[in-house]
Amino acid sequence: EVTLVIYNTKTAEKVTLAIGEPRDHFLTAVTWDPSGQSIYVGVLNREQNHLKLNHYSAQDGRFIKTLFEETASTWVEPQNDLLFLPNNTKQFLYQSDREGFNQLYLYNTDGKLIKKLGHENLIVQQLGEFSPKGDKISYTGVTNDGLDRQLFELDIKTGKTTQLTQDRGTHNAKLNSDGTYVLDQYSNL
Numbered sequence: 001e002v003t004l005v006i007y008n009t010k011t012a013e014k015v016t017l018a019i020g021e022p023r024d025h026f027l028t029a030v031t032w033d034p035s036g037q038s039i040y041v042g043v044l045n046r047e048q049n050h051l052k053l054n055h056y057s058a059q060d061g062r063f064i065k066t067l068f069e070e071t072a073s074t075w076v077e078p079q080n081d082l083l084f085l086p087n088n089t090k091q092f093l094y095q096s097d098r099e100g101f102n103q104l105y106l107y108n109t110d111g112k113l114i115k116k117l118g119h120e121n122l123i124v125q126q127l128g129e130f131s132p133k134g135d136k137i138s139y140t141g142v143t144n145d146g147l148d149r150q151l152f153e154l155d156i157k158t159g160k161t162t163q164l165t166q167d168r169g170t171h172n173a174k175l176n177s178d179g180t181y182v183l184d185q186y187s188n189l
Contacts, residue, residue, distance in 0.1 A: 002027050004041060006058055015061040019043060019054075029053070031082040033109070034089040038064070042078040051076040053094075055109070067111030070098055083127065085156065087134035093117070093156075095124060104139075106156065117154055119161035125149065131179045138175050144168065151175075151182065 001023040006015045017039065019027065028051075029042035036058065043052045050071045055064040070076050082092040091114065094105045102125070103118030119141070128138035128151075138153050151164040151173035165171040169188025175181070 004030065004039075006039070006061065015059070017041065017056045017061045018063045020063065022046075029078045029081050031084075031092075032058070034084050040067070040082055044076060044078065048075040048077075049073070051078055053111070065111070067107065067109070068113070070096060072098065080127075085134055086130050093127075093137070095127075097123075104154065115159055117156070117159050117161075119152065119154075122152070122161070128174060129177075131175075132177065136179065138164070138179075140171070140173070151184065153179075 002025060004017045004019065004027050024046050026044040026048070027041050028044055031040045033040065039056045039058050041054050041056060043054055050069065052069050053067045055067055056062065057064060077097060080095045082094055084092045090109050092107055094107055095102055096105060099118070101118065101121055101123045103116065104124055105116055106114040108114060123142035124139050125142050126140045128140070130137050135157055136153055136155050138151060140149050141152050142148070143150050148168050149170040151171055153162045153164055164182055165173050165184055165186065167186060167188065169186045171184055171186040173182050173184040173186070176183070
């Protein structure tokens with residue numbers, strides 16, 4: 001049986017989240033909201049094929065609501081925390097392989113899917129940094145039937161994805177802080 005407890009470092013008080021029944025579940029993708037007043041938790045059943053992304057109060061642990069549910073005939077695999085947009089704390093990026101490839105989805109804190117931000121058959125491997133304006137994010141994606149790792153930049157508003165590295169191979173690339181340069185170390189055969 002799994003529980004999630006919030007510990008207040010100033011008062012030493014503990015608040016247990018009201019996760020509910022059944023108690024033999026997994027708790028994943030635990031994410032504080034930017035204000036620190038709420039916590040979002042992926043509650044995954046024992047069979048790992050049904051996920052509820054739930055919103056809880058950090059003050060008293062009460063369940064607020066389920067934002068959305070994700071099911072699969074095989075398994076649901078939530079491996080990443082929510083990533084709130086720096087310029088809009090009511091929206092977040094959620095990663096899921098619900099369509100066969102790990103992709104990004106933009107949701108609001110009411111649980112409404114704003115848009116899918118996936119690009120072709122690209123697998124999002126690792127998220128990078130937001131641009132200074134918070135309107136773009138870079139990420140490493142798996143391409144070429146799993147053979148290449150390329151750097152991409154995603155415009156969150158338009159959903160347009162731009163590939164920043166071109167040579168075939170494995171790129172370990174990062175944008176500088178203002179997004180004007182790419183430092184790229186890569187290898188290929």
